Amino acid sequence: MKILTFTGRTPSEALKKAKLAIGDDGMLIETREVQKKALGREALYEIVIGIEENQQNNTTKHNTYTNSSKPLNKQKPIMKESEEVLFDISNAAKQISKIADVTDPFYEYGREKSTPSTYEPKELKDIKSEIAKLGDKVKIIQNMFWDEKAPDMQSSIPSEFAEIYRLASQSGMNKDHLDGIMRMTLELMPFKMKENSATVKRYFQTLLRKMVPIRLETVPSVGNKKVIMLVGPTGVGKTTSIAKLAARYSFLMQKKYKVGLVVLDTYRIGAVEQLMQYARMMKLGIETVVDPPEFASALNSLRYCDYILIDTMGSSPYDKGKIEKIYECLDANDTEFSVDVVLVMPSSIKYEDLKVTYDNFDSLNVDTIMFTKLDETRGFGNIFSLAYETKKPISYFSVGQEVPEDLVCASSDFLVECLLNGFNRSKV
Ligand SMILES: Nc1nc2c(ncn2[C@@H]2O[C@H](COP(=O)(O)OP(=O)(O)OP(=O)(O)O)[C@@H](O)[C@H]2O)c(=O)[nH]1
């Protein structure tokens, strides 16, 4: 059975389109609201139609779908509440045609824009198109094992999408996100582009880039300062990242900023010593805080700095006591400086664990996320999904142990490149 989807501003409009395209023979499988009506935005409904491939030419048939034993013209669309995630993907996907410039009438499969004046003999075009199709067939064979897993979406994903689906699902991306993106891509992507895996990949890349929230780095304006606190589980690279940031701000940027350090991790002598060493090497002021009331005075004594970087004790996401202690420090901050809370998490753990960690630290009002240990992982879909799900922007990536060089300012291009093609140090 072939699965087709049709959309419309109402379920009946979608149904009409289906009837126009395939007559009365299709079986209505599902009706979904994929986008809610909102101010200045139409609602969008999708109906899913099953059609026997050998009966596409108006031959009557029966199938096993309970709601679809009647011909299409006798079936009433059924309403089903859609998931929130689809709304966003839908919006993102709609913008892609403009952003990716994919509606360009001169766009040709598998290559960048050409102009109408670039003459190419028809035979050559045919040969190129055949080669592209052949390439896709090879990819389908390579991706055969993907079929065995039989994801819910599988029957409706055309073969040209097989490679991108495999790449994304192996990356550790949350399945609901991936299926949602696939559904929207299939529906909203310009028809011509769906026929070639190279254009599918390009479209998909643009869509993913659009979906990752990123906080671009800004420097303090004159007379102002930035106070940045790194929080997160134990051993994720907070102290190392503080050292990298301190080096970056104090001598790697165009302007040399005054940087001061604060350490809240006073339970472990080793932790204080680790940061003290960096402070000595870079000749930076450092303050230690034992009890929450001392936090404000530590900030006050570093008020001559442009940047104040605060290292905290690592805590298991389940250790509410330690997180509470950090909260008390933030709460005791009666200075005029607001603290940017950066949650540091390793990219080497799966999406579900990232989400649990995020949920537990979010009581600290996390502003941005820094992902570390990108050099220790193969898949990056977990990071993508976490940022997408929480809508929390990513500010930095840590890509190794070396201070200060293994730090990268976050960009969606970099993340999507890692996700689809793997981490490549030479591209940092
Ligand atoms: N491979 C790799 N190792 C890293 C990275 N960032 C930090 N590390 C290493 O991870 C280990 C722990 O780093 P720390 O900076 O001490 O981690 P932390 O979060 O401060 O740890 P606690 O203070 O114990 O919670 C060290 O061996 C670092 O060199 C990274 O991006 N990649």
Ligand SMILES: [Mg+2]
């Ligand atoms: Mg530490």
